[in-house]
Amino acid sequence: MTSSKNGKNEDNGFLYILPILILTIFVFILPLVYALYISFTNMNLFHLFNYNIVGLKNYAIIFECGYFWELIKNTLIWTLGSLVTMMSLGFLLALILNQRDLKGKSIFYAFLILPWAFPGFISLLIWQGLWVDPYGMMNKLILPMLHLPRINSLISTTDAWIELILTNDWLSFPYFMTVFYSSLQSIPHELYDIAELDGAGTLTKFFRITLPSLKRTIAFVFITSFVFTWNNFYPIFILTGGGPGISTETFIVYAYQEAFDYSNFALASAWSVISTIFVIILGLIVIKYTHILDSFS
Amino acid sequence: KPPSSVTPTTTPTKPSVSGPLNITNATDLMKLVGLNSTPSSPVTITVWDSYSTSEDQAFNQTLAQFEKEFPWIHVDVTYGVGVGCSQFEEAAKGHDAPIVYRDTSNSGGALFCAGLLLNLSEYLPPQVFSLYLNCSISDWSIGKAVYGLPDDINYIVMFYNKQYVPYAPNTTCEMVKIAEEVNTTDHVWGIAYGASDEYGYRFAAWFAGFGGQIFTTQNGQVVPALNSTAMVDALNFWYNLTYDLHINYLAPSTGAGGAEGELFEAGKAAIIFDGPWDLNAYLQALGSNLGAAPLPVVSQTGIRAEPFLGATGWMISNPSVSGATPLQIKAALIFILFVTNCQSDYRLWCVAHDIPANKIAYNEAMAELKAGKLTPSYLNQIMEGILEQAQYTQKFPNIPQMAYYWNSFHTAASEFFAQQINAQTAAQTMESNFINCLKKNGLLSSSFEILPLPPALIDAILLLLSVFMIPEIKYKVKAL
Amino acid sequence: MEIEKRDFVVILGPSGEGKTTILRIIAGLLKQDKGHVYLRGKLADDMSPKDRNIAMVPQNYAVYPFMNVFDNIAFPLKIEHVPKEEIRKRVLEVAEMLKIDNLLDRKPSQLSGGQLQRVAIARALVKNADIILMDEPLSNLDAQVRVLAREELKELQQKLGPTIIYVTHDQAEALSLATKLALLHDGKIQAYGDPLELYRQPNNSWVASFLGNPAMNLIRSEIVGEKIEFNGQAIPLPEKFKGIIKSNRVILGIRPENIEISQDGDIEGVVELVEELGSFTITHVRVGNDIIKVVDKAFIKREKGEKVKLKFDYSRIELFDAESGVNLMIKNG
Amino acid sequence: MEIEKRDFVVILGPSGEGKTTILRIIAGLLKQDKGHVYLRGKLADDMSPKDRNIAMVPQNYAVYPFMNVFDNIAFPLKIEHVPKEEIRKRVLEVAEMLKIDNLLDRKPSQLSGGQLQRVAIARALVKNADIILMDEPLSNLDAQVRVLAREELKELQQKLGPTIIYVTHDQAEALSLATKLALLHDGKIQAYGDPLELYRQPNNSWVASFLGNPAMNLIRSEIVGEKIEFNGQAIPLPEKFKGIIKSNRVILGIRPENIEISQDGDIEGVVELVEELGSFTITHVRVGNDIIKVVDKAFIKREKGEKVKLKFDYSRIELFDAESGVNLMIKNG
């Protein structure tokens, strides 16, 4: 901080940041520009080399096909539903782990981060099996044990969402738990002492101290995870395939399908571009609203 | 749609062969592709192999033999290529496609129409194609063009557990009766068919059984024909079995690796529909209790449920995407002829129970079956059942339009089986989805017009791209 | 340890001795292992912190970084659901008193250490609690600012009159603020009482060595007849000790400011080091194996190695038991 | 500002005045805007830090937490690729000298502040650099420990004789350590010279107000004839100023220890606050609108409100220009 303000370092800081800039341009920007270009053409399997510029036709198709708003809705359900639940879950666990008198903390923690440490591709298949109605252990064992109704994603959209979001929660909660646990530990306990003296109860302390203290953490993980979840399609792909109908299909799943099932690269690019614009807009709103990048000035 | 975009760099010189074709030895094979002597310098061909692990065992024996007989051809094999053509397309776009590629006729058809494959009938005498089962060659032809040499044929059949099913049902009525019986007496599922999970491959058989067909021709244009009573009936038939009679388990995942197969293997379902590729898994689980038979006749219509007959096969990329020299093309031709010859095909049958597409190999297999030579002996009856199905199959529509069938079907069917729409709506939705897809992809005349794009924007993008050196775009920049 | 109302009790002790711990026990944030806490005459062991009506200024101020100054000060009132109007009034009042009423909109990150400290104090005052605990509130400040802040604090306490329990490890602070001083060491309160009395007549040698800067000179000596002998030197045993002393081996304590370097001194030594601190000079004089420090207001240049004579102010001599360290005067008198 | 070899230069100034910045410029970690740095007689402006052969003890010690004490001390030598054997020898030597040879295997987290400081000093010494920069090395220590450490440091410098440039904002430290004192304020060196001289005769009013604890009393006054008048009081103009003074408006400066409360004083005031600090007492006396502080060694209990008379030691009075703050004696004499 100090030295940067003095501003008279002998080294040029730009040199340090150059590698990442070059890589970023190479791996993100150029492909995206290319994708943007493709989205204005009719490149597909049949026009792999001889494609033409077709203007905004692909975008017109997207808006006219009628799926657009349905997919937006689904993507938001998927993203927000996953995020809210897994952040809450992670937070809750972090709070539990953060209790000063908890014994065997590190063992608990080790068990709890396992889902994160294990290859996700197999976990998803296992979850697919666990959800099979009525044979999978979720439906056979666990839900009945908790006196909850069974879940069948084949016959109910709600069930499908529950299945998807719960599975995604399982995959991601260790990450949030770690982040929140990490941040919780850095809150000085004096803040709580004072509040306790002033007569604050557990809830007051949580809402007035813990939450505001973690505001920046929450904002940071929220935005990165928001983007990640928005762009993450493997769980949907493997668990429901977007069904029933297209009721759990998201933007990205659809774009993926367009690109890899139909080989319509132009249309897929258009979908991706729209999706990207969406996340960037939402992202910018969050960034502006939470001032998350302020500490980088 | 003719392959307009890419034209072969060399005009093929098709050698004419008179008299009976003999391709059993190396010199004959070389003559067949117009080589009179062993080329002086060795040549390498790249091969993308999409066999499964067990099939690869047979393939590698064939490969070893090939390299012995053609020491001047080095084969650079890429294992583990998935079927479905996306990988190949990307490589082709990067002018990095393999010279030889193996995939389903479905994918092959699309690639051929896109101009990425050679028309083999321009390179090989017609006699060559008669070496293969007619059904398999027609699966690999569009019009007069043959775009690949098949190495197996496949379709689904009915597998059943003899413990519960006394005889193979010949009609749907019998099937339902047996299933009800199984349900009440043995308390296991009569049938496990996850109609909502599938993308229409297996359903096509029932659709045909109810009298439907996927495409019709209108004004010379191929158009979908899913919105028909046949579709409504077929959907309702399975709905009835599932939700009214409760004899079908609507499995969320299909095949031996899915819930369907799991139930069948565990003896909790009596009948399933699956292809011979999963045979090993079922044999392992059920042994002599396993039975196989053709799909039944649909009692309502008296028509047999006819599954798609598909064939996988070997194709050769257009040199413009693989960069192959004429000599490499010749070597590639020799290679695909070799790996689909009777010996190689028979080997696949022996090792992986692939149904041969090569006539001689097929006949050999049939003869073996008739003589009951397979071990264990119950396998004879099973294979017989499987092969019998071959008579009752429908040609796979390997036209480009077909690519858009699967998701259109799936979306509507899954909604239907989730009881969210009725059969009529499902059939309508399927069709309209299908038509929309075709329109979006330019395979049906559509209302989408080219919308203008601000020229400044294009200029800006192109300028950016030209900096980053994709030559074809550079070329476009000049053209503008 | 009893604390009178309106007292300004300072707890002084080296780092890590449990000063913060004591405050937290008083506040009810920690349960003590043994002993009891009485507040306003009532046993408070089982009272929850919020029922104790205590305010606290913790070591690092614990000003909530995510609230502005106003909200920070208003926080205790908000928790008590005091009406908005009243909160506003009381916060403004306190803020004016502490001269931070122009900072109310700022975030803590925009405040200096001194301002932060005032916010923390304002937050403690606004509750109108009659007991305020302060944990090294000035330790993060500059030496210069610290002195000013110390004075302000003193005035404030005199004006408002709460009981303050104040933790520090800075002596000057302790002596200047305390009306009662508690010295903490080895987990025990070594001394408790009027600060100047403790300074003048430390009740044991640890207190003597701890209190005062420079600290009291402590010299192992022996009582031989009517003399105190150390390092081959001898001084007469002051009158007040006569008849009291039972043991032979004692520790002689004398404050550096009670020694003079003067020709008519009776102890000989050699100057070892001279520290000139402006308003006074500390001269380290070697006497045998002991170093005796002398504080001198005068500016007399002395060189290292110079031979000098020391004159003790006998009336200010303290004697401690060589084993237990207890002040012999207090023990026996 | 010139620094002699073997000098112990202390730079004193309030927080945020650029003390650390100066050290960093000397070390070559920052480029100065203007002015030049000469090291050992040579212009060093373009030398990189490692070529300057300087050692440094930064503000927070910067002892690497991930190395043990030995590795920390050995670090500068390892960078210079000194042979292992030699490293071992030199580290042990320095560690013994600083009495931390028994800590060599410990991690910094297991050390106390005082020990950490020694490690940081050892690391600076091991390089055998003849210039050592120290940035408030004692500021994190307990008051008690600080005094001890200060003394050790002084002895060490006398023994080894490097040139030390030492930054602090603690006056007592500055006065006790420095052979040369530099006072920093407003981005300028306000004074540079012998610490006691600066103390006795500050060259401007800022220096006067900064140096000394409690600081010099500064009173706006007027010269009327042969008298200095302030707040309705008047004292005779000391002999030494006669003939020098041109301006009327001056600031009168007198150190608290040069005032006595005594019956025969000629200035009348009212006691406002009494701070008893053990070895001395600070009495704040209100004289008109000014508060005059008096330091007293004696223990005379005084009450707030008591009327007292002050007696100035006229020989110790300094006068500063009311506008520029410059010491009139120095300016003109």
Added chain:
Amino acid sequence: MVLFSVFPLYYIIMTSFSNAPNLISLDVSDLFPKHIYFTAYRELLTTNYYGGSFPLWIRNSLILASSTALISILLAMLTGYALSRLNIPAKKTLAAFIYIVTFFPYTATAVPLYLMFAKFHMLNYIGLIIAYTPGTSIFAAFLAKLAIDSIPPSYEEIAMVDGLSRFQVFLRIVMRLALPIVALTAILSFSGAYLDFALAYAFLLPHISDWTATIGLYYAAGLLNYASAPAYNLFAAGSVIMGIPLTALFIASQRMMTRAYSTLAGVK
């Protein structure tokens, strides 16, 4: 909750010790198998797949993932260091820019990326590493920036006075002091590269001996080709083997990880 997190993993392990290629078990009693078979492990570890083998692929993956981790660490820390300590024109804009760039979805960039890398003949390990690193690095750079902010600059300065250049200081001191972030970056980028399938498959397909463990496992277990029933027990065994180094890494750096994010909450 612990049960919830461990149960599916128990399932995987049980599947890997089964000799049937099934994934779902139909009865609760299946959860406690009567026999434990090592067939899947034996097959996976001993089979030679025409020039590739699972141990070889694991080795490839470890090399790939470790290199990715190393470079990601370097990049992340360099960037974080620059953002924190050095003077860069338009720093905030630049930071926001590289941050937003990571929002781009894989579907948008996959095909162009492949084509570009094909163009530059970089469909190999180097290309993969280049493609993997920026995402994690950018994310980690932001945490690194905050972490470095909270490290007093005197640690670096003293080392510079002692004779290190700024870059050496960065390598030897800053990286060491920001160890939690280094560990976190290592873990995130390591597991990202180690578990990736899509990009690795596109880049490394041609030569079986170059494959990574994921490609190999998909192939060996028959998941690449729907013309055969997948051997889930093999797949499970493979993922257990793959999971071991990863889990070890996670548990070993547990303490680091729980510290890595603390700077985010840190009082500014």
